[in-house]
Amino acid sequence: MKIALLGYGKMGKTIEALAIQKGHTVVYKSTSTTSEGILSEANVAIEFSSPDIAIKNIAKSFEAGVPVVCGTTGWLDRYEEILKLCEQRNGSFLYASNFSVGVNLFFKLNAYAASLFEDWKEYMPAIEEVHHTQKKDAPSGTAITLAEGVLKHRNETDWVLDKQQKDKVTIKAQRIDDVKGTHTVTYASDIDTVSLKHEAHSRDGFALGAILAAEWLQNKEGVFTMEDVLFRSNS
CATH class of the missing domain: 3.40.50.720 (NAD(P)-binding Rossmann-like Domain)
Structure with missing residues (x-):
């Protein structure tokens, strides 16, 4: 090729x-x-x-x-x-x-997890992404894809960057030297938190x-x- x-x-x-x-x-x-x-x-x-x-x-x-x-x-x-x-x-x-094949499998896991939490509204979803300082856009496209997977099963209408807002899924973006890409999806309630994480090593x-x-x-x-x-x- x-x-x-x-x-x-x-x-x-x-x-x-x-x-x-x-x-x-x-x-x-x-x-x-x-x-x-x-x-x-x-x-x-x-x-x-x-x-x-x-x-x-x-x-x-x-x-x-x-x-x-x-x-x-x-x-x-x-x-x-x-x-x-x-x-x-x-x-x-x-x-x-x-x-990344691993990330695309992660997308599938994320969508399935969102469907499991669909009837448990006390668990609030949030997404955090960390990338290298040269990355120009925020949030990452991967984080947006994860948010879209969550939103299909939630009452929230959209995502919002780096703040909390009613009826929005929060995405937090961080930029740190030489981080290849880390994405974490959490479902937090008053009694516990469930997390899904993908971390790229190279x-x-x-x-x-x-x-x-x-x-x-x-x-x-x-x-x-x-x-x-x-x-x-x-x-």
Whole structure:
């Protein structure tokens, strides 16, 4: 598989190293200011850049006829725009707030736990996420996905960042040097607290999941998620 790396920071370099170990080739890579290689030669683009340039990267990949796997968060207010562009170009697009297999299993556990607590309203849900100081968006896309899983089974109407508000699920975001990503979902009552936690030890899990998604996306057309990659038929 020939890969384009859109974003060549720590994640991009980790993906490159692991992709080469798996026998793939990087034929194009770009940062916000530089690029090398030919994008149109790629079988798939893996996009881990920043919210301000993700849209441009995705669009230029569609224009080059290259499927896109995107892990950049913080741009989803323009998600529908990207879906329309993908359809217009008969493209392929797979977005995930987190590509780690462990995190995606955690999403499933989170949704199941939320369903168990649905009838026990004395347990109040909250989410905490901790990331490295270079992460630009808050809360993380992973925390938002977790909140959405909780909200499907609650009377709360939305989530709120770093404060408590009636009828909202609180997400607390912290930024600490070199933390790869930790997410904790708690259900607290006056008598006890139940917690679910995922802690990333390295970037390898995110990178390997993105490569897995890129491999899966080959010869497919449309819009997909990691739910399709991990839990649905490849047909």
